[in-house]
Amino acid sequence: MASPPWLRNLSQAFKAHRLGRSGWYVELNRDRLRVVSAELPLRPGESPDQAHKRRACSLSVPPGPATAAAALSEACAVFDSVMEGTWEWLDETAAPPAEDPRHLNPEHLERLILQLRCSLVGERMTARTWDRTWEPFLQRLVASAAERHADDDAALVTTYLRRWEANTRSRQMAHDRARSLWKEAGWPWPDEMAQLRGNGKAAADPEGVRAFTDQEIQELRERIGKSGRLGAADLLAWDTLAVFGLRPQELIGLELKGGASGSPVAMVTRSKHSSKGATRPRQVPAVPPADWPPDCYRLLHRWHAHGLPEWSQRATGPGAHMTQQLRRLQMPSDLTSYGMRHAFALRLGLDLGLHVREGAELMGHSPAVHLATYGRRLDAPGLRSKVQALVAGRGNRCG
Incomplete structure (x- = not known):
């Protein structure tokens, strides 16, 4: 991917300041600017035989055209101090140790959150996922710290977690995000927080x-048929979820063929990555609701005629889009797009009698x-049938 104009201009100005001295670069790494050179001093703990290795120093100035002048000034200051032999490594993003009352x-x-973001975005998640499912939780942690100074970690985290109702998914997510932040800083996580995380099964x-x-x-x-805003492609997307039990994200790159x-x-190619591993491509035969025709209302014909809607191929959340459609169509409020996948799973087990595996x-x-x-x-x-049969058999034996 080509560098943006402001970054190219910054690199040229940095080169002019060095008077042509080679081996120095300014680069954009995720959301941080870095000065890169093998002439940067060895990091603490590095052996002398690594002197030829290129090292990177992150700048404190955020990237962008509005801050390019400040970034150039900081990069030039790094170069000048290295040439003078006065530059030293300072880990400006590290949080103070847990025994430091300022930590x-x-x-x-806030600084630690930015550090965690740099380590996760682009490696384990997209920026949009961070903004939607991580940033709001961690900013509430910062708000808790700002409202009232806590003497220790347990006091702050307890105040923070009690902002959410006990035994809810939201509290569990808040707990896990905060614990990731503590791990990033190298702080010990209070053991008593485990019970505050709660048990989602309880609710x-x-x-x-x-x-x-x-x-x-x-x-x-x-309702889709009567809607003036939704068309045949939208109906096809919903029928595809119902018939194949797909995750909404698996509509991306999906192909259908005749069995x-x-x-x-369905030829599913979209993979899902999580802490438990990644899914692999698979083929799924149609398992429609019991009263549907075998051709699933001419599903293949409709697929070839107009295909899936454009929104279903965006990586930014087909599931959320479909759930919004349910709200506009005034379907029951506890139904989501994943309800079609759940229905498919129950159809496999209860109607077809397939094994869990x-x-x-x-x-x-x-x-x-x-x-x-x-x-x-x-x-x-x-289980209910088995118990009823056993109870009935016990009664017959007693008689």
Whole structure:
């Protein structure tokens, strides 16, 4: 990717300041500017045989055309002090040690958040994911530190976590984000925080996941048909989720073909990466609701006629877009786009009687995840029948 004009101009001005001395660069690394050169002194702990290695010094000035002049001044100051032999490594982004009473100050937390962002964005997540699911939680931590000075880590984190209701997913996310921040700083995490994280299962619906019923799927199809804002491509996207149990993100790059029996087969190429690993490409045969025709309302014909809508191919959240469509169509408020995937999983287990391992294979996750997510709904009918039969048999024996 070509460098932006402001960065090219900055590099040229830096080169002019060096009077042509080679081996020095200003580069953009994620969201930080760095001066790179093998002439930078050895870092503390580096051996002399690494003297020829290029090292990078991050600048404190943020990148961008508005700050290019300040960045040039700082880069030139680094070069001049190295040439004079007075420059030393200073880790300006490191948080003070946990025994330092200043380490919980808002400004130190802000600096640490920026450091954590640099280590995650581009490596484990996109900038949009950080902005939506990390930044809001961590900024509330900074707000907690600003409202009232805490004497120790446990006091601050306790105040912060109690901003969310106990045993909710939001509190668990807040806990995990804060713990990642402490790990980035090298601070010990208070052991007593484990119970404040809570147990999401304690607040879980006793019925298990909320899936679309066959009647709700049909109702959704009718409402899309009557809607003036949604068209045939939108209906195709929803029918594809219902028939193949895909994650909304798996609509990206999806291909459909005809199976041996004439029913459609989905060729899923989109991978999902998480701490538990990555999914692999898979083929999923159509498993429509029981009252659908075998051709799934001419799904293949509609696929070739107009394909999926443009919004479904964006990496910035097809699922959120589809859930907004549900709200506009005034479907039940507890339904989301993932409800189609949940309905597919229950169809595999309850209607077809597939084993957990088989269902997990078709859905692109592990049997452990499948059992943890759907086990309550899949096991409950058989368990109730078994208990009733055993109780009835006990009564007959007693008679």
